[in-house]
Amino acid sequence: MIVTDPAERFAEVAEAAARTARELDLAPTWLNNDSRMFSWLLPIGWSERLERVGTFGPLRVEAISRRDLLALKLIAAVKRTQDLKDIETLGPSADEIAFLHRYLDQMELESLDRASFDRQRALLDDLENGDD
Amino acid sequence: MTERALDETYAAWTRAGILFGQPASLTSPDLDLLLLDTARLCPGEPRLFTHAVSWLARYSRFVSRHRLKRLIERCLTHEDRPTLGLLLDLAIQNGAARELSIPAGVCGHHGDPRPLFDVHRRSGIRQNLARNTACPAAVARGLWAPDVEARRDVLRPPAWIIRHNPGFRDRAIRKGDLRCTILETLRRDVPGGELGSEKALVALCAANRPAVSRALDDLELEGIQLRHPDPDDRRRTRIRLPAA
Numbered sequence: 581m582i583v584t585d586p587a588e589r590f591a592e593v594a595e596a597a598a599r600t601a602r603e604l605d606l607a608p609t610w611l612n613n614d615s616r617m618f619s620w621l622l623p624i625g626w627s628e629r630l631e632r633v634g635t636f637g638p639l640r641v642e643a644i645s646r647r648d649l650l651a652l653k654l655i656a657a658v659k660r661t662q663d664l665k666d667i668e669t670l671g672p673s674a675d676e677i678a679f680l681h682r683y684l685d686q687m688e689l690e691s692l693d694r695a696s697f698d699r700q701r702a703l704l705d706d707l708e709n710g711d712d
Numbered sequence: 713m714t715e716r717a718l719d720e721t722y723a724a725w726t727r728a729g730i731l732f733g734q735p736a737s738l739t740s741p742d743l744d745l746l747l748l749d750t751a752r753l754c755p756g757e758p759r760l761f762t763h764a765v766s767w768l769a770r771y772s773r774f775v776s777r778h779r780l781k782r783l784i785e786r787c788l789t790h791e792d793r794p795t796l797g798l799l800l801d802l803a804i805q806n807g808a809a810r811e812l813s814i815p816a817g818v819c820g821h822h823g824d825p826r827p828l829f830d831v832h833r834r835s836g837i838r839q840n841l842a843r844n845t846a847c848p849a850a851v852a853r854g855l856w857a858p859d860v861e862a863r864r865d866v867l868r869p870p871a872w873i874i875r876h877n878p879g880f881r882d883r884a885i886r887k888g889d890l891r892c893t894i895l896e897t898l899r900r901d902v903p904g905g906e907l908g909s910e911k912a913l914v915a916l917c918a919a920n921r922p923a924v925s926r927a928l929d930d931l932e933l934e935g936i937q938l939r940h941p942d943p944d945d946r947r948r949t950r951i952r953l954p955a956a
Contacts, residue, residue, distance in 0.1 A: 605872035606731070609865045659845055659858045661758035664838075665831045699841060706837040 581622075581644075581652070582613040623651045623683050647676050651683045658699045667707065677708050721749050721760070727876060729771070729868035730763050740877040742900060744780040748788050751796035756830045761799065762860050768803035769862035771873070772812050774880045778893035779901075780815040782918035793819040794853040795828060801849045806862035809888070814918075822854030829857060890927040893917050894938070898953045905953035910939070913951045 584590040590613050597611035622644075629645035644652075650672055657664035672680065681704060684697045724741035726732050747764075754761040768775070784793060797819025800812045825843075827833050828850065832842035839856075847859035874881050886892045897916050898905045907913050914924045928938055928951075942948035 605868060607865045607867050607869060610731070612865055614865075658841065660762075661829045661831060661858060662762060665758050665829075668831060699844075702837050703841065706835050710835070 581615045581619060582611070583616060583619050583622075584613070587616075618652070618655075621652060621655050621687075623648050623679075624686065646670070647679050650676055651680060654680055654684075654700050654704060655697070657703055664703070672707065677704065680704055717749065718753060718757070721746065721753055725750075725760070725764065725767070728767065728774075729873040729876075730767050731866050731868065732763070736876070740879055743774055743880070743883075744776055744783050744896070745787075747775070747780060747796060747799070748783055748792075751788060751792045751799060754795050754799070755828060758829050758831065761795075761828075761857075762863075763866050765799055765802045765806060765860045766862040766864070766866055768799065768812070769806035769808045770864065770867060771870075772803060772808035773887045774873075774883045775812065775815075775888045776883060776892040776896045777811055777814045777888050778890050778918045779896050781818055782893075782897075782916065784815055784818050785918070790820065794821050794855055797821070798828065798850055798853045798855055798857065801853070802847075802860045803862075805849060806860070811888070819853070821852065825851070825854045825856060827857070828855040832856065890917065890919055890923055891931050891934075893919070894924070894927055894931065895936075895953070898938070898951070907951040908942075908948075910949055910951060 582590065582593070584593065593611070594613075598608055600606065601608050601610055626644060626648045629648060630642040631645055633641040633643050635641070650667060650670060653663040653667050653670075657667060681701075684701055684704065687697055688695070720737065722732050722734055723737040724746050726734055727736035727739075728741055728743065728746070750760060750764050754764075784796060788796060797816050800808075800816035800819070804810055804812050804816070827839055827842035829842070832838045842856035845858045846856035849859070850857040874884075882895070883892045894913065894917060897913075898907070901916065907916075910925065910928070911921070913928075914921045917924050919927075931938060936954065938951050938953065940950045940952050942950045
């Protein structure tokens with residue numbers, strides 16, 4: 581997920597990405613912000629938890645924290661099986677499971693249309709408890 | 713399948729143009745066999761499944777579909793066939809050539825529906841999730857798996873694919889039709905690239921005799937002469953690949 585602030589500045593990134601795509605024979609849309617519509621799913625405080633990857637010339641790269649990544653994958657896992665497998669591979673700790681429970685509570689609390697995350701909650705219980 | 717088979721399959725797809733972020737195989741893959749291996753591995757590898765659907769949705773013309781049909785019937789277990797059928801169905805749903813229904817048509821379905829992916833088989837909760845989120849195409853194959861939306865951002869562009877897999881070019885030009893199957897079958901499946909009769913070729917092509925005969929005629933128009941008189945019996949026709 582790519583979040584730019586202000587959003588319009590993504591055009592500059594897209595232009596550089598298109599140049600890179602031509603140089604490296606990648607798909608023109610290899611770097612895209614199609615999933616920005618899901619940015620509202622990022623847990624509160626995610627930007628303070630970013631982890632430094634490195635600095636490459638003028639480019640500073642940061643990655644989303646492990647627990648924020650787990651949160652996004654938990655939401656997606658209901659419809660994207662690869663995300664469920666990724667969660668299994670990541671093997672969330674007890675602390676991370678607790679964070680994910682709080683995250684789902686918060687999401688339901690803040691939902692204007694009373695969206696429920698029952699399926700995600702069931703998956704989380706399953707991850708926590710093993711087979712039923 | 714072994715870890716090595718898994719690595720080789722990912723490497724082969726990387727060579728075919730999927731961006732899996734790992735080294736590509738040193739040689740161009742046999743696409744039709746690669747699809748069979750993919751079907752065998754998919755239950756444990758959901759990302760392999762979705763990316764293969766994405767690739768097929770865009771590059772289905774590279775697939776030699778009659779040969780694929782024959783390989784399914786000869787080499788793929790009944791257990792694995794519905795998985796490949798679903799892969800092909802979802803590719804068509806996402807824009808692949810409708811002719812992929814030729815191999816898809818022999819893939820069948822499971823009478824006893826079950827989750828496609830291993831990760832959904834590990835608990836009752838997950839099985840329920842798989843059943844409740846299964847797409848109609850999967851249900852028709854007796855499988856529970858969510859829908860797949862093909863992604864182009866995980867694919868190399870056509871020019872890269874052809875540059876690294878020159879053999880794909882002929883397949884694309886012939887749109888994966890019976891001419892491709894004839895040539896690929898003789899190149900890959902027939903020792904020495906030679907058969908004793910047109911009838912023997914028909915048996916290997918998963919198509920009827922008039923269709924194979926027309927395809928041979930079409931190849932002749934392209935300048936590829938495969939029919940040769942049998943030196944021992946001039947009434948008979950041998951099928952032979954031209955010397956490389």
